Amino acid sequence: MAVLGCxxxxxxxxxxxxxxxxxxxxxxxDVQFREFMPLWREGWQWLxxxxxxxxxxxxxxxxxxxxxxxxxxxxxxxxxVKDALLNGVSLARGVAPQGPxxxxxxxxxxxxxxxxxxxxxxxxxxxxxxxxxxxxVEPTFIPxxxxxxxxxxxxxxxxxxxxRVTIPVGQxxxxxxVLRTGREQPRFFSISxxxxxGCVHAYLRHPSxxxxxxxxxxxxxxxxxxxxxxxxxxxxxxxxxxIDLEQPLVESTYTIFQADYADGTTALAGLGAWPTDMxxxxxxxxxxxxxxxxMARGFLTDMALHNINVFMSHCPGPGSGFVRSAEGQKxxxxxxxxxxxxxxxxxxxxxxxxxxxxxDANDFLTTGLDPxxxxxSLGQWLVERVKxxxxxxxxxxxxxxxVDNTFKPENWYTYAQLADIACADPYYQEGVQSVWGSDxxxxxxYLKPTYVYAVGEIYQSACGPRPMHLILHTCRFxxxxxxxAYRAPTPEEKRIEVYYALAAGTxxxxxxxxxxxxxxxxxxxxxxxxxxxxxxxxLLGAEVRTVGSLVTEGCPAxxxxxAPRLLWVRSLLAGTxxxxxxxxxxxxxxxxxxxxxxxxxxxxxxxxxPAWLKAQQVFEITSAGTQDIAWSRDGQQVTLDxxxxxxxxxxxxxxxxxxxxxxxxxxxxxxxxxVRRLTAAP
Numbered sequence: 001m002a003v004l005g006c007x008x009x010x011x012x013x014x015x016x017x018x019x020x021x022x023x024x025x026x027x028x029x030d031v032q033f034r035e036f037m038p039l040w041r042e043g044w045q046w047l048x049x050x051x052x053x054x055x056x057x058x059x060x061x062x063x064x065x066x067x068x069x070x071x072x073x074x075x076x077x078x079x080x081v082k083d084a085l086l087n088g089v090s091l092a093r094g095v096a097p098q099g100p101x102x103x104x105x106x107x108x109x110x111x112x113x114x115x116x117x118x119x120x121x122x123x124x125x126x127x128x129x130x131x132x133x134x135x136x137v138e139p140t141f142i143p144x145x146x147x148x149x150x151x152x153x154x155x156x157x158x159x160x161x162x163x164r165v166t167i168p169v170g171q172x173x174x175x176x177x178v179l180r181t182g183r184e185q186p187r188f189f190s191i192s193x194x195x196x197x198g199c200v201h202a203y204l205r206h207p208s209x210x211x212x213x214x215x216x217x218x219x220x221x222x223x224x225x226x227x228x229x230x231x232x233x234x235x236x237x238x239x240x241x242x243i244d245l246e247q248p249l250v251e252s253t254y255t256i257f258q259a260d261y262a263d264g265t266t267a268l269a270g271l272g273a274w275p276t277d278m279x280x281x282x283x284x285x286x287x288x289x290x291x292x293x294x295m296a297r298g299f300l301t302d303m304a305l306h307n308i309n310v311f312m313s314h315c316p317g318p319g320s321g322f323v324r325s326a327e328g329q330k331x332x333x334x335x336x337x338x339x340x341x342x343x344x345x346x347x348x349x350x351x352x353x354x355x356x357x358x359x360d361a362n363d364f365l366t367t368g369l370d371p372x373x374x375x376x377s378l379g380q381w382l383v384e385r386v387k388x389x390x391x392x393x394x395x396x397x398x399x400x401x402x403v404d405n406t407f408k409p410e411n412w413y414t415y416a417q418l419a420d421i422a423c424a425d426p427y428y429q430e431g432v433q434s435v436w437g438s439d440x441x442x443x444x445x446y447l448k449p450t451y452v453y454a455v456g457e458i459y460q461s462a463c464g465p466r467p468m469h470l471i472l473h474t475c476r477f478x479x480x481x482x483x484x485a486y487r488a489p490t491p492e493e494k495r496i497e498v499y500y501a502l503a504a505g506t507x508x509x510x511x512x513x514x515x516x517x518x519x520x521x522x523x524x525x526x527x528x529x530x531x532x533x534x535x536x537x538x539l540l541g542a543e544v545r546t547v548g549s550l551v552t553e554g555c556p557a558x559x560x561x562x563a564p565r566l567l568w569v570r571s572l573l574a575g576t577x578x579x580x581x582x583x584x585x586x587x588x589x590x591x592x593x594x595x596x597x598x599x600x601x602x603x604x605x606x607x608x609x610p611a612w613l614k615a616q617q618v619f620e621i622t623s624a625g626t627q628d629i630a631w632s633r634d635g636q637q638v639t640l641d642x643x644x645x646x647x648x649x650x651x652x653x654x655x656x657x658x659x660x661x662x663x664x665x666x667x668x669x670x671x672x673x674x675v676r677r678l679t680a681a682p
Contacts, residue, residue, distance in 0.1 A: 456504025
């Protein structure tokens with residue numbers, strides 16, 4: 001029996017397999033963000049006894065966390081874990097379905113401890129352990145010598161100080177470990193892979209809040225410290241690590257990372273190895289054209305002009321069918337675009353699959369549970385659905401799960417670790433419309449698109465080191481009755497939202513949606529406000545995709561900053577030699593009529609760079625490419641003379657003297673002509 005000072009897990013496997021070897025584990029509690037509490041109101045019709053809408057979130061509300069356990073298959077046969085015991089109780093029986101499973105493999109079903117037939121004393125043990133909501137083991141089949149990760153979502157912090165996880169293998173043979181729930185461990189906050197999977201960019205945070213360097217780094221159990229560049233500064237909360245692999249990883253393989261510290265703590269994380277690309281996607285389409293091919297060419301060409309590189313589907317009409325054809329695939333390729341698919345088709349080279357949409361909204365329909373116990377009830381079904389996708393796709397294309405805005409903020413914590421890509425749709429304008437329609441006294445919290453940043457901050461805190469994808473809203477609400485109609489998002493709002501999303505840590509974007517002939521009136525429409533918004537999305541696409549490789553390999557980091565009160569400044573680390581400074585003019589507000597911005601003149605920002613970063617190049621990224629900026633250096637302090645800040649600024653500070661030329665070359669090749677055409681249009 002291995003005891004590793006953390007938690008215990010359990011699972012069944014093929015007959016004759018060796019007992020798994022425990023590597024380590026941790027309980028990671030959800031991070032509270034009390035400053036965002038005024039934003040969490042619900043738009044649903046769940047009423048209390050007085051007929052008032054229920055406000056699910058409240059100050060000091062309890063949250064839960066994640067239990068992670070890592071183990072190795074030491075045998076010479078593949079291992080499939082079919083159960084895990086938490087404090088001696090079966091999770092397979094404890095997180096039970098509500099009634100018989102549907103015959104349709106795609107049929108939804110809810111699961112909960114409340115539906116279990118286990119004896120009361122065992123149910124009580126699960127509740128004391130935090131009440132498991134869903135659990136999974138990845139990979140499903142662990143190869144001989146391979147490592148795996150058990151993840152258990154707990155609804156609440158455990159009331160016991162130790163969690164014992166056991167993996168039973170065969171008769172009378174088990175492996176187990178014990179976790180102390182009150183001991184916070186360091187963590188991998190972000191991990192990304194280079195295009196060829198030969199380099200890994202990882203970012204670590206220590207519970208002390210200081211940038212402490214680990215003493216060694218392991219990948220799949222192999223000590224690769226000698227192949228790592230590790231940069232740390234105790235004044236910065238994030239440590240950057242570049243791992244130069246001797247042999248590139250095999251795409252889609254589940255990879256376990258470990259960082260050991262001198263104080264005896266350990267960071268562990270597992271995720272699939274996929275190249276991390278900047279996704280800039282659009283949902284929807286239109287039906288203009290006499291043939292399906294004309295329709296598809298019309299909306300895809302328009303999207304490509306606006307620097308969209310992923311067609312996100314949800315496309316009514318014949319054009320969608322043409323995109324699925326061989327000719328449609330050639331059209332996508334010629335435009336430099338890929339697509340998201342809603343079911344497996346590895347031969348079409350999807351960028352990712354769409355697991356399902358908005359499970360949190362559907363959780364509310366689990367009427368067999370108290371409303372305060374419904375969030376996450378579809379989680380175990382989604383775990384099995386991931387396995388279904390894996391079985392049908394030998395390439396193991398990554399899977400995206402989109403979470404909506406129901407049971408805020410628990411919904412984002414609850415589903416953050418379930419799929420390969422954590423996706424959310426923080427529709428700021430939808431929230432504003434709801435506040436104006438029924439709750440105008442709370443408009444103060446919605447004067448700015450803080451909602452997007454808040455959702456991103458929470459989701460990144462919970463989903464890391466997995467990548468985050470945020471969907472931004474691009475529709476006018478053409479609802480009946482008229483009092484619920486609401487204008488299209490303004491270009492200013494969308495620009496601010498993109499910068500907020502970048503600052504929160506998103507590596508991927510998409511917009512919902514393009515379709516014009518709908519009560520959600522999209523940017524494919526020929527109205528002045530949607531044309532202006534669509535143009536801004538195109539210009540933003542050139543901007544963020546120019547710096548995309550830095551964003552996808554980067555991570556939010558708290559660099560010390562001195563700035564005017566009305567400048568909102570955040571920073572990203574991009575590898576071990578570059579930082580990105582994101583600036584937003586905070587003197588703006590939105591209402592039913594539009595957005596008001598008061599530019600800030602003579603703006604100066606001073607950034608304290610990490611000790612390892614020597615500023616050799618400082619330049620700005622705009623929709624027109626790379627631009628000069630006035631700057632000065634005093635030791636590790638860099639002062640940026642921004643002049644007048646109308647809305648946003650993006651500054652790159654790097655030791656890499658060839659970086660600007662490479663970024664400009666990419667801009668010239670991919671975006672310059674699109675920007676010329678967009679800016680020339682009326």
